[in-house]
Amino acid sequence: MALQITFDCADPHAQARFWAAALDYELEDHHDMIGGVIEAGHVPADSDEVIELDGRRAWRDYAGAKAPDTEDRALFQRVPEAKTAKNRVHLDIHVPDGQREAKVGQLLGLGATKLWDGQLGPQSWVTLADPEGNELCVS
Numbered sequence: 001m002a003l004q005i006t007f008d009c010a011d012p013h014a015q016a017r018f019w020a021a022a023l024d025y026e027l028e029d030h031h032d033m034i035g036g037v038i039e040a041g042h043v044p045a046d047s048d049e050v051i052e053l054d055g056r057r058a059w060r061d062y063a064g065a066k067a068p069d070t071e072d073r074a075l076f077q078r079v080p081e082a083k084t085a086k087n088r089v090h091l092d093i094h095v096p097d098g099q100r101e102a103k104v105g106q107l108l109g110l111g112a113t114k115l116w117d118g119q120l121g122p123q124s125w126v127t128l129a130d131p132e133g134n135e136l137c138v139s
Helices: 012-023 030-040 100-109
Strands: 004-009 049-055 057-061 062-066 073-078 089-091 113-120 123-129 133-137
Touching: 004 012, 012 062, 012 089, 012 100, 012 123, 030 057, 049 073, 049 100, 057 062, 100 123
Parallel strands: 004 073, 089 133
Antiparallel strands: 049 057, 062 073, 113 123, 123 133
C-alpha cells in the first residue's frame, strides 16, 4: 500500500519544491514519461500541457515529490481557485530532538510564514503556512 497526498495549488512546481524540502522527499522528473506519451501520440509535441523547467520537460499543471525508498508521494495540481479558508487537514513534521529550529528556519527561507507557537503539556510545535497558505506544524 502507498499513500499519496494531493495538494490543490496555483503553482505546482514551486509547491513541489517546497514540500520536497519540508518532507525530505525527492522531486519527480517526468521528462522521459512525457517523451513516451508524446511518442505514443497521446499528447502533441507542441502541447501547452508540457513546459520546460531546468532543461527538462514537465507537466504544466502537475508536479510530484516522492518519499525515498517507498511509493509514498505528494502530488501538486494546479486549480483555478485560491485557498480561502483554514485547512481541515494539515501535515505535522516531526524532526529529531534539537533540530526543530533549523527545520523551521529552512522552511521560512523557502517561503513559509510563521503563524504561531503551540504547546500542550510537554509537547510544543511551530505552526507555519507554506507559500500558498497551507498550514503545517513542525515539532
